[in-house]
Amino acid sequence: MLDFSETSISSPSSDHFYSTEVPHRKSKPTHQKVKNVGVNPCVRPKSVHPKKVIFPVSSSLDPITIGSKRPEASDIKIIGGRNYDLRQPIPVKYNEVRERFLAARKNFWTPNDIPMGEDKLQWQTGKLTEAEMWLFKTNISYLTAGDNLVPDNLVNAIFQHITANEMRQYLRWVMSEEANHIESYLFILESFGLDEKGQGQIFTLYQEMPALVEKVNWNLTFSNHLVKSDAPVGSPEAIRPLLEDLISYYIFEYLFFPLGFSQIFALARKGKLRNTAQQYSYIWRDEAQHSANGAWLIRQIIKENPKCWDTTMQKRVQAIVNEAVRLETLHAQVVMPDGGILGMPINTYIDFAKFIGDNICKNLGVEPIFGIKTHPMPWISEYELNQEVNFFEGRVREYQTGSQLNWD
Structure with missing residues (x-):
């Protein structure tokens, strides 16, 4: 091994190095014996292989450098992509994500597009029963908090992991839609004539x-x-905590939100708060696309990182779904203390939660846990807006349990 320390290689005197004078040689140099440093000239030195360079995961905070590499489609990964500029919108590797973004832009709406006069009259003239009023208040309170959770999670937890520009672009759009949903809840209460204190x-x-x-x-x-x-x-x-987080928010948008919407849709079937129900229908259309994207993202991460999808992780999915249904059951018991409302008994509502929970398991390729095979509340589809496929009938084309999954 070569030693480049100061003791092995002497550097010239700085005074001598920069001198313009030629030093006088006082005497002939004497020959000195070369010290044996223990190198055997007959032994072939070991070849030194350069270490493989492992680049860090690409980040949107990476500084720009001259001549930065333009990514090829083969370089791009949904998470964990390395050594390419995330700011480049091309090439597009995941075309379905790009198409989802373009479709979402065509569906943009604002709360003011929906007149609220009928609901305002019902609110101000006491047309809602005490139980219906309680259901509405708790409903919009939770949904408003929930629609704040989603963009906060994307910004604080998810975004740094995503290394495909088309997915990052769609998630930016998702955040704008969530902001629009929050504005919708505020607009509903404002239209009822409530001041800031009443809204708060x-x-x-x-x-x-x-x-x-x-x-x-x-x-x-x-x-x-x-x-x-x-x-x-x-x-x-x-990747494991990332998958768990994505699954919990997939549940949020695919289970918690539709169950919440169904409470208001049940009132609308009785002629109550139909304007609010229309607002919720538009929100649901957005959430349907968000949840479809969430399921796709989870499956794509698994596809690109199959070792993470072991038996332990699959059982974890079932446990997360089971816990979500438990929480939804407790929610129902609080907001419908009398056992439900006309047209929506609480037991049917809970079965609906289990039905969706089984759908989530199937969509992620694990065994369903509740065994609810028939939609308990098929009438809810009346409130879907222009869905190409019924919200609760979307499936991966090939479904099988076990560690090996074949995704479309």
Whole structure:
């Protein structure tokens, strides 16, 4: 091994190096014996192989450098992509994500597009029963908090893991739609003639209800677990909490939201709050696309990182779904203390939650856990807007249980 320390290689004197004078040689140099440093000239030195360079996962905070590599489609990964500029919108590798973004732009709407006069009259003239009023207030309180959770999770927990520009672009659009949903809830209460104090009492109502607080904190637990993980981005140790977080928010948009919407749709079937139900129908159309994207993203991560999809992870999915249905059951018991409302008994509502829970299991390729095979509330499809496929009938084309999944 060559030694480049100061003791082995002497550097010229700085005074001599910069001198313009030629030094006088006082005497002939004497020959000195070369010290044996222990190198055997007959032994072939070991070849030194250069270490493989492992680039860090690409980040939107990476500084620009001259001549940065333009990514090829083969370089791009949905998560954990390395050594390319995330700011480049091309090439597009995941065309279905790009198409989803373009379709979502065509569906943009604003709350003001929907007149609220009929609901305002019902609210101000006491047309809602006490139970219906309670259901509405708790409903919009929870949904408003929930629609704040989704973009916060994307910004704080998810975005740094995504290394495909088309997915990052669609998630930016998702955040704008969630902002529009929050504006919709605010617009509904404003249209009823409520002042800021009255609105605030409704928006904070969920904070007084342990079952709803637990439900909100459930999603936040997954967000915080991912954010606080010490595992390097892109590593197997980081992918597991990422998958768990994505699954919890897929449940949020595919299970918690439709169950919440169904409460208002049930009132609308009785001629109550039909304008609000129309607002919710537009929100649901957006959420249907969000949840479809969430399922696709989870499956794509699994496809590109199959070792993470072991038996332990699949059982974890079932446990997460089971816990979500438990939380939804507690929610129902609090907001419908009399056993439901006309046209929607609480037992049917809970079966609906289990039915969706089984759908989630199937969509992620694990064994269903509740065995609810028939839609308990088929009438809810009346409130879907222009869905190409019924929200609860979307499936992966090939479904099988076990560690090996064949996704479309």
